[in-house]
Amino acid sequence: xxxxxxxxxxxxxxxxxxxxxxxxxxxxxxxxxxxxxxxxxxxxxxxxxxxxxxxxxxxxxxxxxxxxxxxxxxxxxxxxxxxxxxxxxxxxxxxxxxxxxxxxxxxxxxxxxxxxxxxxxxxxxxxxxxxxxxxxxxxxxxxxxxxxxxxxxxxxxxxxxxxxxxxxxxxxxxxxxxxxxxxxxxxxxxxxxxxxxxxxxxxxxxxxxxxxxxxxxxxxxxxxxxxxxxx
Amino acid sequence: xxxxxxxxxxxxxxxxxxxxxxxxxxxxxxxxxxxxxxxxxxxxxxxxxxxxxxxxxxxxxxxxxxxxxxxxxxxxxxxxxxxxxxxxxxxxxxxxxxxxxxxxxxxxxxxxxxxxxxxxxxxxxxxxxxxxxxxxxxxxxxxxxxxxxxxxxxxxxxxxxxxx
Numbered sequence: 001x002x003x004x005x006x007x008x009x010x011x012x013x014x015x016x017x018x019x020x021x022x023x024x025x026x027x028x029x030x031x032x033x034x035x036x037x038x039x040x041x042x043x044x045x046x047x048x049x050x051x052x053x054x055x056x057x058x059x060x061x062x063x064x065x066x067x068x069x070x071x072x073x074x075x076x077x078x079x080x081x082x083x084x085x086x087x088x089x090x091x092x093x094x095x096x097x098x099x100x101x102x103x104x105x106x107x108x109x110x111x112x113x114x115x116x117x118x119x120x121x122x123x124x125x126x127x128x129x130x131x132x133x134x135x136x137x138x139x140x141x142x143x144x145x146x147x148x149x150x151x152x153x154x155x156x157x158x159x160x161x162x163x164x165x166x167x168x169x170x171x172x173x174x175x176x177x178x179x180x181x182x183x184x185x186x187x188x189x190x191x192x193x194x195x196x197x198x199x200x201x202x203x204x205x206x207x208x209x210x211x212x213x214x215x216x217x218x219x220x221x222x223x224x225x226x227x228x229x230x231x
Numbered sequence: 232x233x234x235x236x237x238x239x240x241x242x243x244x245x246x247x248x249x250x251x252x253x254x255x256x257x258x259x260x261x262x263x264x265x266x267x268x269x270x271x272x273x274x275x276x277x278x279x280x281x282x283x284x285x286x287x288x289x290x291x292x293x294x295x296x297x298x299x300x301x302x303x304x305x306x307x308x309x310x311x312x313x314x315x316x317x318x319x320x321x322x323x324x325x326x327x328x329x330x331x332x333x334x335x336x337x338x339x340x341x342x343x344x345x346x347x348x349x350x351x352x353x354x355x356x357x358x359x360x361x362x363x364x365x366x367x368x369x370x371x372x373x374x375x376x377x378x379x380x381x382x383x384x385x386x387x388x389x390x391x392x393x394x395x
Contacts, residue, residue, distance in 0.1 A: 085256050087249070087299035088307060089265045090348055120300040129301055136263060136352035137306075156359040158260040164353065207359025224386065 055096055056080070059219045063113060067221060070188050075224040077103055081110070081117065083215040084129065092135040092158060094118065094215045096128040098222065108186055109223040114211030115192030116140065116180060124127045128222075132214045133193065134159055141185050142178040142193050144170070150209060152178055152193060161194045161208035172199040172206045186223060234303055238287060240388050241276070245380070248272040248297070263348035264359075264374050265367025270314060274374070275381045277318040278327040289315060289378055310347045314340035333378070334371050341370040 067076070079098035086093045098104050099118040100123045110117045110130050118132040131138050131154075138154035138161075148168030152161055163172065176196040182189030194208040243372040259266050269292055287313055296307045313354075317340040318327075323337045325332050345363055349356065356363060 085253060086301060087296040088302050089252055089256065089261055089267050090306075091300055091302055092261050093301055129303055134261075136348075136354060137301075153353070155262050156264065156349075156354050156362050157262040160262075162354075162358070164305065189245050200358060204355055204359065206357075 051204070056219065061223060063219050066113065067111070070190070071167050071221070071223065072188070073225075074188060075103065077224045078106075078219060079220040079222060080132070080217065081112070081215070081220045082217050090136065092132045092154070092215070093121065093129050094132055095124075096120070096130060096220070096222065099124045099126040099128050101125050105224070109189055110220050111187065111223065112211070112214075112218055112220045114213075116187060116210070117214055119186060120222065133210045134161055134214060139164070140187070140193055141181045141183075143181045144172075144176050144178060147176070149181060150203075154210075159209065159212070159214075161210050163203050163206050163208065165168045166203055171201070172196045172203055174199055178208065188223070235251060237284075237388060241284055241288055242291060243390065244384060245269060245272055245291060246247055249292075259369075262362065262366075263352065263354060264345050264362045264368065267344070268373065268377070270341075270344060271337070271370065271374050271377055272381065274314060274318055274337055275317050278333055279385075280337065285315065296328060300358065302352045306348070306351055309351065312342035313347045314324075314344040317343045330375075330378070333373055337374045338367055338371050341367050 052204060055143045077097050077098055077104070082095045082097070082174060084093055084095035094117075096104065096110070104120055104123050106120050106123055108120045109122060116133050118130040118135070119138060120128050121131045133140070134154045134157075136153070136155035140152055141149065142152050142163075143149045148166060148170040150166040150168075151164045151166045154161055156162065163178075174196050176199070178193040178196070180187040180189060180193060182192040192211065194210045197207040197209045200206045236355075248271070252268040255268070272290060273285070273288055276288055293304070293308050293311065296302060297304060318336055321336040321339055327333050327336060331346050342363075345366055348354075349363075
């Protein structure tokens with residue numbers, strides 16, 4: 001066989017070898033180091049996600065347990081609150097990860113671990129914007145046990161509230177706690193709204209302090225009104 | 232289109248103001264007396280520029296705040312309109328190009344905006360006059376820092392002080 005005659009089969013054998021080797025890679029080649037490392041990261045990520053979900057779920061259960069028995073007449077919607085600055089610097093708002101599809105409606109109250117957080121202002125299908133309790137447009141009816149009732153509002157500054165009016169003659173003193181009054185308000189009775197920082201006369205100039213960290217990322221309860229909640 | 236308004240360039244300046252406000256939000260806080268940087272940018276335009284450009288920017292700011300916030304049109308527009316009106320009226324009596332004197336006009340405009348916002352939300356001045364005073368002082372300080380920068384942008388904006 002001449003060299004020219006041998007070239008054809010040789011080329012064929014070479015191509016066949018390449019094909020066999022390529023096919024064998026799938027079966028014989030061990031998992032590359034990069035692939036193994038990527039898999040390791042995937043497992044780590046999965047573990048962190050499972051922990052995050054468990055932590056969030058535990059937080060939600062604790063929050064519901066905390067308010068168990070107090071939310072009669074309300075349909076609690078547990079969701080997460082995230083900070084969301086308003087385009088107007090005068091306003092103080094936040095975002096909820098639940099919306100109309102979950103039963104959130106404008107005007108519903110929002111509470112957290114420390115008490116009143118705010119009121120739902122605008123609702124989209126799967127998210128909602130709330131005005132926080134230190135927003136100048138926020139209004140809530142309060143009572144101070146053993147003293148009297150009134151209406152409080154947000155502002156004038158961030159992290160501040162103020163009494164708008166009193167319905168009974170009483171003097172606000174530092175350390176007094178303003179609690180929700182219930183009734184037709186969007187909140188049940190006896191939730192903490194704010195603490196009196198400095199009692200002043202006239203009462204409208206008194207300084208109140210809502211719970212700190214209102215717009216921190218946290219689990220909150222939206223006080224939905226269900227069929228059973230109509231009173 | 233209003234001739235010589237350069238809406239894109241003006242909008243860029245306004246958006247820079249909004250971005251700065253957003254970035255500084257944790258420092259400057261909130262409430263009716265807060266330092267409002269986009270409003271200060273509008274006041275600068277009101278001091279020396281054409282009414283067409285000013286109205287376009289004011290409308291843009293009101294639109295953005297309505298779309299990206301929970302405020303009503305009155306809560307957004309009235310303080311801005313009040314402040315702009317004060318500037319346009321006051322610049323007849325005080326030189327709006329003088330770096331120091333224009334701050335007097337700005338102080339008046341900021342006081343007006345804060346007063347209107349307080350009236351809308353029924354916040355009495357009694358008991359929070361320190362907030363109002365601090366807000367106006369900080370606003371003037373911010374204007375003193377911001378306006379020289381905006382003055383340098385005048386040729387780029389082809390503003391009334393640097394006509395085409």
